[in-house]
Amino acid sequence: MQSFKISKLQVTNFRNLQPDIIEFNSGINCILGENGNGKTNILEALHVLSTRKSFRKNTAFPQFLGIDCEQPEIIFSSVFLDEHSNKMSLSAKMDAKTTHWFVDGQPMKRKLDIKLVFINPFDSYAFHNTSSFRRQWMDQHISQIDSNYKKCLSRYNSSLRFRNSLLSKKPAKYLEQIRAIDLELARYSCILTNTRLKFLSEIESFCTQTFKEIFSEEHLLKITLDSRVIGASEDDIYQMLQERLPKDEIVGHTTYCVHKDDYVLLFDGLNSFEYCSLGQQKMSYLSLLFAYIELFRYNFNSFPMVLIDDVSGELDKNRWQKLINYLERSSFQVLITTANEKFKEELETIHGANKIYVQAGSITNMPNSR
């Protein structure tokens, strides 16, 4: 798998950002500025360019387009470097109807697979509190390293949507159609469950080690899958779907299959949501993410880009320093933002880090004079 690092980025008409050329180094890039100046917008622009999607929910062109723009189009221009430091220019022209992508000036035929990991201030809270977030987190991260999982998940989801529409509309002969769909659902459920279990066992070996490496504390960190179909065969799952069908017909949707499965993060054997302080939850979540990055490296001998949107909350100064020391020791490219004055002071001490100051959407090399 090819890995890329961002070297230069320029966006025109994207949110509040001015079309300044933003330069990045291949190590730590600190994006600093006061609230509401455009730090997260820089991460978002890079996310859209790399994955074609925002990390903000329900956002697309109408939200991206700068409010005062004269032209209703957004232009992204960027230079990425591959692992051999070869340059690749990636640009995009986006309007309300479509987006045209170009690599090295030529229209792009296939989507580029630029891998990245994004962390925002609310993720730890959401991960601990919301099962749908946990599922989505796992699906997204497993899909990034396993294309077969991504394909099976997409097929499972479209079969499930079709099953649910049959259950709610009940057209003629819908039960026959559901029987055929259940064979598909059972097949994909087996693949998804086995891949989830494999992923959890692989990441487990990195979690505890990463926690210790970042925060110098020994805690056993583990994630378990909470599922009713672990160890079940395709036939077992098919039977289970058929047995639940009368109930599904009454409520008009599929009441259980692997889309309802959940994950539990265990901290020294205890559910971290129930037993850990907010700081410990944040440390566990960050360790999980960095364990994922280690697993990624183990599998592909390369790193994703790491975008960290202000994670200083809930952590004390000692933990900030440890996190910074870990980032300094790491070999991946990281873009980290903060508006927190104290954390900013810590980031500013990083030797060799690229500091990008953002003020009202403009990029400067100098700290804000206010």
Ligand SMILES: Nc1ncnc2c1ncn2[C@@H]1O[C@H](COP(=O)(O)OP(=O)(O)OP(=O)(O)O)[C@@H](O)[C@H]1O
């Ligand atoms: N479509 C848009 N056009 C112009 N400005 C926008 C648009 N969407 C958002 N903004 C502005 O962008 C700014 C938010 O930027 P961003 O979220 O990057 O801030 P930030 O520097 O990360 O702040 P914080 O430290 O508070 O998280 C706000 O001032 C907001 O009004």
